Amino acid sequence: MDYLPVATLLVLLAFNVQVAFAIGIAALAFFVVSGAMPVQVFVQRFIAATQSFPLLAVPFFILAGAIMNEAGITRRMLHLAETLTGHVTGGLAQVNIVLSTLLSGMSGSANADTAVQSKLLVPEMARRGYDVGYSAAVTASSSIIAATIPPGIGLILYGFLANVSIGALFLAGILPGLLLAILLMIAAWVIARRRGYLPSRAKRASWQERWEAFKGAWLALLIPVGVVGGIRFGLFTATEAGAVAVVYSIAVGLVYRGLSWRSIPKVLSQSVLATAAIMLIICAANAFGFYMSWVGIPKQAANFIAGLTENPVLILLLINVLLLGVGMLIEGTAVLILLTPILVPVITALGIDPVHFGIVMVLNLTIGGMTPPLGTLMFVACSVTGVSIAKFTREAAPFLAVLLAALLAVTFIPQIALWLPSLGH
Amino acid sequence: MRMLRRGAANLDLGVACLALVVVVASVAWGVLTRYVVSQPAVWTTELSSIAFAWVVFFGAAAAMRRGMHIAIPIFVDMLPATARKAATLLSLALVIGFLGYTFYLAGLLSAQSFNRPSPVLRISFAYVYAGIAAALFLMLVHAILQLFAVWRSTDGTIAYPPQEAEEAG
Numbered sequence: 001m002d003y004l005p006v007a008t009l010l011v012l013l014a015f016n017v018q019v020a021f022a023i024g025i026a027a028l029a030f031f032v033v034s035g036a037m038p039v040q041v042f043v044q045r046f047i048a049a050t051q052s053f054p055l056l057a058v059p060f061f062i063l064a065g066a067i068m069n070e071a072g073i074t075r076r077m078l079h080l081a082e083t084l085t086g087h088v089t090g091g092l093a094q095v096n097i098v099l100s101t102l103l104s105g106m107s108g109s110a111n112a113d114t115a116v117q118s119k120l121l122v123p124e125m126a127r128r129g130y131d132v133g134y135s136a137a138v139t140a141s142s143s144i145i146a147a148t149i150p151p152g153i154g155l156i157l158y159g160f161l162a163n164v165s166i167g168a169l170f171l172a173g174i175l176p177g178l179l180l181a182i183l184l185m186i187a188a189w190v191i192a193r194r195r196g197y198l199p200s201r202a203k204r205a206s207w208q209e210r211w212e213a214f215k216g217a218w219l220a221l222l223i224p225v226g227v228v229g230g231i232r233f234g235l236f237t238a239t240e241a242g243a244v245a246v247v248y249s250i251a252v253g254l255v256y257r258g259l260s261w262r263s264i265p266k267v268l269s270q271s272v273l274a275t276a277a278i279m280l281i282i283c284a285a286n287a288f289g290f291y292m293s294w295v296g297i298p299k300q301a302a303n304f305i306a307g308l309t310e311n312p313v314l315i316l317l318l319i320n321v322l323l324l325g326v327g328m329l330i331e332g333t334a335v336l337i338l339l340t341p342i343l344v345p346v347i348t349a350l351g352i353d354p355v356h357f358g359i360v361m362v363l364n365l366t367i368g369g370m371t372p373p374l375g376t377l378m379f380v381a382c383s384v385t386g387v388s389i390a391k392f393t394r395e396a397a398p399f400l401a402v403l404l405a406a407l408l409a410v411t412f413i414p415q416i417a418l419w420l421p422s423l424g425h
Numbered sequence: 426m427r428m429l430r431r432g433a434a435n436l437d438l439g440v441a442c443l444a445l446v447v448v449v450a451s452v453a454w455g456v457l458t459r460y461v462v463s464q465p466a467v468w469t470t471e472l473s474s475i476a477f478a479w480v481v482f483f484g485a486a487a488a489m490r491r492g493m494h495i496a497i498p499i500f501v502d503m504l505p506a507t508a509r510k511a512a513t514l515l516s517l518a519l520v521i522g523f524l525g526y527t528f529y530l531a532g533l534l535s536a537q538s539f540n541r542p543s544p545v546l547r548i549s550f551a552y553v554y555a556g557i558a559a560a561l562f563l564m565l566v567h568a569i570l571q572l573f574a575v576w577r578s579t580d581g582t583i584a585y586p587p588q589e590a591e592e593a594g
Contacts, residue, residue, distance in 0.1 A: 012516070012519070013496075013497050014497070014500045014501075015500070015501060015512055015515070015516045016496050016497060016498045016500070016501040016512065016513065016516060017496060017516040017519065017520060018494035018495065018496045018520070019494070019495050019496060019497070020485075020494055021494070021519075021520045021523055021524075024523055024527070025519060025520075025523045028523060028526065028527070039530065040530060040533070040534060042527075042530065043527060043530035043531050043534055044534070046527065047478060047531075047554070047557060050474070050477050050478040050480075050481045050482075051474045051477075051478065052474075053470060053473070053474065055477075056448060056452060056473060056474075056477055059445060059448065059449075059477075059480060060449065060452075063445070063449070236456055239452065240452060240455070240456045242452075243449055243452035243453040243455075243456060244453065244456055246449050246453070247449070247453050265442065268442040268445060268446070269438055269442060269487075271445065272438065272441040272442055272445055272480060272484040272487065273438075273484060273487060273488045273491065273493055275445075275480060275481070275484060276441065276480065276481050276482075276483075276484025276485040276487070276488045276493075277485070277488050277493050277494055277495065279480075279481040279484075279485070280481065280482075280485040280488075280494065283481065329497065329499075330497060331495050331497075334495065373499055374497065374499060
């Protein structure tokens with residue numbers, strides 16, 4: 001009887017009911033059937049998440065990213081990335097990965113990055129003789145960097161759900177993101193060399209050229225620096241950093257003359273829709289969370305897993321396998337929202353740092369977007385570039401291997417995530 | 426007339442966008458006054474939370490019309506057309522029931538909170554909840570329209586207006 005809402009949820013999800021409504025119906029079923037408290041509590045819990053100040057960071061960083069993109073900052077970053085790595089073998093693949101890394105400090109969503117770069121870079125890569133499948137795979141895999149480098153939407157959601165400092169999560173995500181970038185660049189280089197993909201420029205750009213390109217983009221590069229620095233030194237909270245980033249990006253957009261007042265409604269609409277789609281799931285999950293803690297599901301899950309083994313290494317491995325499996329079937333953000341409240345008590349009971357675990361979980365679930373049958377990154381990359389799912393999967397395999405290796409490293413070497421937040425404490 | 430209809434149809438998105446502007450402006454103002462003025466504004470947190478509720482629920486209504494709420498179609502897509510149609514109708518009926526009941530509950534909550542003003546701005550929570558109830562009602566209308574569209578379709582897939590789907594991308 002206690003598990004009736006969970007069963008309801010799974011059946012509804014299988015029947016193509018939108019995730020937010022499936023969770024909402026399952027939660028409402030509990031309130032109606034159990035009779036333990038007035039049904040009014042359901043709607044109060046359903047609305048409660050929108051009254052959370054930390055969650056305001058979600059629309060802020062989505063909006064800042066959309067404004068920056070509209071302001072043409074992507075092209076400036078592309079120019080900078082081109083002068084940095086265009087001369088290397090498979091130059092455009094390197095440029096693609098460096099661009100993902102540069103943009104990750106403005107965008108918190110791997111899906112958005114995949115869409116932008118699939119449109120911008122893949123046609124150019126194809127024109128220069130790069131395999132389209134390879135180009136799409138490089139684009140999708142490198143966009144995962146955006147999930148861990150601040151500001152990441154997944155990190156904000158995890159911070160809210162696990163009651164962990166979003167500032168600490170932002171700091172913890174930096175090194176894992178850079179590690180991903182380096183490993184992906186190596187993998188892309190090895191493949192490009194074997195296939196003879198040419199550099200995108202004849203010779204290395206001079207430092208003069210690089211400096212010029214940097215000057216064209218540095219105002220935008222200040223965003224991640226300002227966000228992380230401002231939070232670290234206590235100037236503002238993560239949410240306030242988001243609002244400041246929005247105002248700042250409007251100013252930069254006007255300075256660069258890429259932003260017109262006419263484009264504001266479009267940018268606002270995009271951000272509202274993306275925010276609402278995520279937040280409605282959070283709202284429903286908040287009501288569902290009431291049921292879960294009422295019945296004691298997190299505790300039961302903790303007991304169950306502790307009964308299997310008490311070895312933290314094995315448990316982390318187990319959780320990673322579980323998340324990869326679930327993440328292949330359900331969109332990563334939805335899984336994050338549903339499973340964080342269950343898993344965090346499990347790992348804290350074992351002495352695992354919830355900040356460290358947050359990076360592992362967000363990285364893991366974003367990687368799930370690369371795989372069939374339901375990877376969102378894969379769908380976005382394939383639909384924009386016109387590559388078949390089968391071809392994408394084949395070309396993405398080596399990058400997926402690299403991403404999984406990075407996931408293992410981040411899981412079992414906690415210092416990669418925790419070194420930066422520990423500085424100065 | 427067409428513009429009027431589009432305007433009415435996009436009312437939800439318009440309200441949500443305005444609310445988002447309020448959220449951004451009030452939080453930014455809160456930071457600014459903390460560093461510039463000796464007396465930081467105390468109302469900004471409250472106003473931003475109130476406006477955020479409207480961003481989320483009116484935005485969710487707009488997202489619903491564009492088919493932007495994620496689902497897992499993989500199993501239903503494996504069914505033959507008639508079974509898929511039946512499954513989609515059934516799940517839409519459930520969503521309609523859910524939205525209808527939640528709308529009723531939110532309306533009730535609004536009516537009960539007339540004498541509950543917010544701490545600083547003294548805005549009655551009745552208005553906050555009434556907005557949420559209105560947005561839930563819009564979602565209910567969209568769900569019912571989708572039910573009719575699926576009923577008329579042959580294979581049970583939900584078609585979204587192309588123009589709006591494009592805006593969403």
